[in-house]
Amino acid sequence: MNPDILRERQNATFDIEKLTNILDGGAERTNRRREIREVLVLNDPDFDYGTPTSLPTMILKLREYGISDPVEINWYKSMYWGTGREALGLHYVMFLPTLYTQCDSEQFNKWVPLIIGTYAQTEMGHGTHLRGLETTATFDPATQEFVMHSPTVTSIKWWPGGRNPLFLPLIFLSIPLSASLFDLFLSGFALPTCSGIVIGDIGPKFGFDAVDNGYLKLEHVRIPRENMLMKYAQVKPDGSYVKPLSSKLTYGTMVFIRSLIVGNAGIVLSQCCTIAIRYSAVRHQSEIRAGEAEPQILDYQTQQHKLFPLLATAYAFLFAGQYMIDTYNRISGDINQGDLSEMPELHALSAGLKAFTTWTANTGIEVCRMSCGGHGYSRSSALPDIYVEFTPSCTYEGENTVMMLQTARFLMKSYRQVQAGQQLSGAVSYLNKVHHRVMAPQAVSSQLDLNLNTLVDLYEIRAAMLVELAAQSIQQESARGKCQEDSWNNSTIDLVRASDAHCHYMVLKMFRDKVDQIEDPGVHSVMSTLAHLYAIHGMGNFTGDFLQAGVLTGAQVPSVSKCLKGLLAEVRPSAVLLVDAFDHHDKMLNSVLGRHDGNVYEAMFEWARSSPLNRTEVHESFHKHLKPLQAKL
Ligand SMILES: CCCCC/C=C\C/C=C\C/C=C\C/C=C\C/C=C\CC/C=C/C(=O)SCCNC(=O)CCNC(=O)[C@H](O)C(C)(C)COP(=O)(O)OP(=O)(O)OC[C@H]1O[C@@H](n2cnc3c(N)ncnc32)[C@H](O)[C@@H]1OP(=O)(O)O
Numbered sequence: 001m002n003p004d005i006l007r008e009r010q011n012a013t014f015d016i017e018k019l020t021n022i023l024d025g026g027a028e029r030t031n032r033r034r035e036i037r038e039v040l041v042l043n044d045p046d047f048d049y050g051t052p053t054s055l056p057t058m059i060l061k062l063r064e065y066g067i068s069d070p071v072e073i074n075w076y077k078s079m080y081w082g083t084g085r086e087a088l089g090l091h092y093v094m095f096l097p098t099l100y101t102q103c104d105s106e107q108f109n110k111w112v113p114l115i116i117g118t119y120a121q122t123e124m125g126h127g128t129h130l131r132g133l134e135t136t137a138t139f140d141p142a143t144q145e146f147v148m149h150s151p152t153v154t155s156i157k158w159w160p161g162g163r164n165p166l167f168l169p170l171i172f173l174s175i176p177l178s179a180s181l182f183d184l185f186l187s188g189f190a191l192p193t194c195s196g197i198v199i200g201d202i203g204p205k206f207g208f209d210a211v212d213n214g215y216l217k218l219e220h221v222r223i224p225r226e227n228m229l230m231k232y233a234q235v236k237p238d239g240s241y242v243k244p245l246s247s248k249l250t251y252g253t254m255v256f257i258r259s260l261i262v263g264n265a266g267i268v269l270s271q272c273c274t275i276a277i278r279y280s281a282v283r284h285q286s287e288i289r290a291g292e293a294e295p296q297i298l299d300y301q302t303q304q305h306k307l308f309p310l311l312a313t314a315y316a317f318l319f320a321g322q323y324m325i326d327t328y329n330r331i332s333g334d335i336n337q338g339d340l341s342e343m344p345e346l347h348a349l350s351a352g353l354k355a356f357t358t359w360t361a362n363t364g365i366e367v368c369r370m371s372c373g374g375h376g377y378s379r380s381s382a383l384p385d386i387y388v389e390f391t392p393s394c395t396y397e398g399e400n401t402v403m404m405l406q407t408a409r410f411l412m413k414s415y416r417q418v419q420a421g422q423q424l425s426g427a428v429s430y431l432n433k434v435h436h437r438v439m440a441p442q443a444v445s446s447q448l449d450l451n452l453n454t455l456v457d458l459y460e461i462r463a464a465m466l467v468e469l470a471a472q473s474i475q476q477e478s479a480r481g482k483c484q485e486d487s488w489n490n491s492t493i494d495l496v497r498a499s500d501a502h503c504h505y506m507v508l509k510m511f512r513d514k515v516d517q518i519e520d521p522g523v524h525s526v527m528s529t530l531a532h533l534y535a536i537h538g539m540g541n542f543t544g545d546f547l548q549a550g551v552l553t554g555a556q557v558p559s560v561s562k563c564l565k566g567l568l569a570e571v572r573p574s575a576v577l578l579v580d581a582f583d584h585h586d587k588m589l590n591s592v593l594g595r596h597d598g599n600v601y602e603a604m605f606e607w608a609r610s611s612p613l614n615r616t617e618v619h620e621s622f623h624k625h626l627k628p629l630q631a632k633l
């Protein structure tokens with residue numbers, strides 16, 4: 001083991017295993033996750049790590065081991081495939097969940113055990129604006145069929161992931177059927193028997209290469225009436241239409257996956273922090289004091305400033321992900337029982353946190369990569385591949401700006417309810433105080449009150465202020481004679497800013513609540529330090545907001561920076577231990593720089609030597625191209 005890494009792991013001030021247990025949701029979950037990883041994957045003789053041919057093996061193994069719990073499926077898949085996406089991802093996180101939530105019982109029993117499928121909602125002309133989808137579904141009572149058709153080039157289904165070229169069970173959305181906006185259809189197209197179907201691949205992408213994103217053009221293709229997913233809405237044999245409780249129930253899968261993405265952003269950021277911080281502990285470069293040995297780059301304050309706030313953010317997002325999925329499970333359970341009262345709040349929370357966490361993690365991956373210098377640009381670091389695979393999450397499952405504006409819709413509606421004298425509950429209850437809060441500057445002291453609860457309050461006031469400013473912008477636009485839609489559009493910069501601040505407050509609040517639950521003194525202390533770092537770092541980035549909200553004075557601004565520096569130094573001794581607690585296995589991280597043993601240079605040389613370009617002393621291209629040319633010169 002590299003001596004630097006060894007030294008970093010001595011004198012731990014907290015129990016790493018206990019922190020890993022907290023991240024997993026308990027010691028039993030940690031043990032089960034490791035059992036799946038060590039026994040069912042790594043020690044399985046059939047396991048050939050992540051090669052395409054192993055996809056069928058993976059499916060059969062999941063059945064052989066009786067792994068059916070969605071989270072355990074994901075543990076197995078992520079160990080099998082490492083940090084990359086894989087062809088079945090969409091099947092597990094969109095196709096199956098849609099069948100689980102939108103099939104009636106007969107359809108569920110008929111289809112769920114049997115098929116692998118994709119989710120074709122987006123069209124070439126519309127991804128965000130679902131009411132603009134053009135694919136038609138016309139019911140033919142004479143034959144009890146729906147005629148599916150792509151009337152225009154822009155209506156061609158575009159992007160469905162995992163578009164199996166041979167057999168194409170897919171769920172797709174078509175344009176409105178009477179009062180309902182969308183209905184989901186399951187269409188088992190076995191290509192040889194279905195004319196009128198044109199499918200193909202949409203071509204090379206920025207990444208996401210393990211997933212074959214395709215296109216689908218339908219020319220008056222007929223499918224049985226029974227293929228409409230009929231849990232919430234039905235078309236009867238006589239063509240009459242039974243409306244769903246809410247047209248938004250069709251959007252349920254998107255809410256589910258957005259809820260998952262919040263935790264996934266935390267996982268991906270934790271992977272990158274593991275790589276960058278372990279590497280920074282073994283990389284020596286330049287000098288701090290003339291004549292002394294080159295220091296670990298982790299001892300440079302700028303390196304700490306790049307990485308430690310991201311480390312704190314990774315923990316924050318992992319805890320936010322736990323909260324999000326718990327909230328999703330609770331509210332979707334109520335929805336299943338017919339209680340839709342919290343559906344708008346679930347939509348607003350999942351949409352906003354999905355955008356907030358993916359935007360932040362996306363930027364953070366690049367900071368981690370660049371903090372590793374040239375070796376960060378090498379594929380051996382895994383960081384370029386992680387970035388390429390993660391960055392579309394800012395676009396898919398709801399483009400982030402659009403998602404932030406969905407949250408803003410909910411915030412504006414809540415603000416108007418407060419103005420009308422209503423008492424709010426839930427995540428927006430802080431708006432109840434928006435008119436009564438004394439936003440006077442804190443005590444004249446130039447010292448910041450570092451109590452975590454106080455910091456949460458400051459973020460709450462900042463969010464409330466920005467919500468009010470956005471609402472006032474809309475009111476000012478209306479007062480200038482703008483229609484409601486133009487008043488909204490002319491305020492969307494403020495609206496996104498308000499949603500971002502709302503999400504920032506929510507994430508810090510969740511972090512604080514999680515820290516409050518931690519009983520072990522050592523773990524509580526180090527997590528409290530990270531939560532403070534997360535809060536203070538945000539205050540440094542958005543100082544203007546806190547000054548404008550009147551909760552920070554000009555005299556206190558220097559202490560924000562001073563406090564930040566102190567917290568960076570406080571985290572330094574525990575940095576490697578904090579990434580060890582994420583418990584990412586070398587095989588899954590697949591990074592020469594992030595190895596648990598820190599033996600980077602030896603591994604990098606071996607990695608380079610294994611390159612196909614190094615299979616022969618002289619590359620074949622010399623003999624094929626250069627040598628003949630030299631002979632002619
Ligand atoms: C078996 C399970 C296995 C689980 C495994 C466990 C773990 C997995 C681990 C990791 C996985 C993590 C991540 C996964 C990684 C990758 C995922 C894999 C692949 C990704 C492939 C990508 C797929 C896709 O992209 S599918 C297509 C996605 N498309 C969208 O999201 C469309 C976005 N656009 C919209 O949603 C629409 O703009 C809009 C928001 C619906 C707006 O609609 P519209 O009506 O036009 O506008 P509004 O007038 O604004 O809204 C009207 C009204 O409706 C309310 N509303 C809107 N949406 C919803 C909703 N979803 N729910 C509830 N209510 C909604 C809105 O608030 C408004 O209401 P109001 O009028 O009262 O204000």
Ligand SMILES: Cc1cc2nc3c(=O)[nH]c(=O)nc-3n(C[C@H](O)[C@H](O)[C@H](O)COP(=O)(O)OP(=O)(O)OC[C@H]3O[C@@H](n4cnc5c(N)ncnc54)[C@H](O)[C@@H]3O)c2cc1C
Pocket residue numbers: 090119120121122125126127128129158159160161208213392395396397398399400401402405
């Ligand atoms: C890797 C990948 C995989 C995908 N997999 C699937 C899949 O399996 N199935 C599927 O159905 N789809 C899939 N998609 C498609 C994805 O869901 C859409 O790309 C996404 O919903 C965005 O829609 P769009 O591409 O039409 O972008 P647009 O909505 O055209 O966005 C372009 C720009 O317009 C802005 N904009 C749009 N509307 C508004 C508004 N109301 N207010 C302000 N600004 C706005 C956006 O902010 C953005 O800046 C995938 C996409 C990617 C990248």
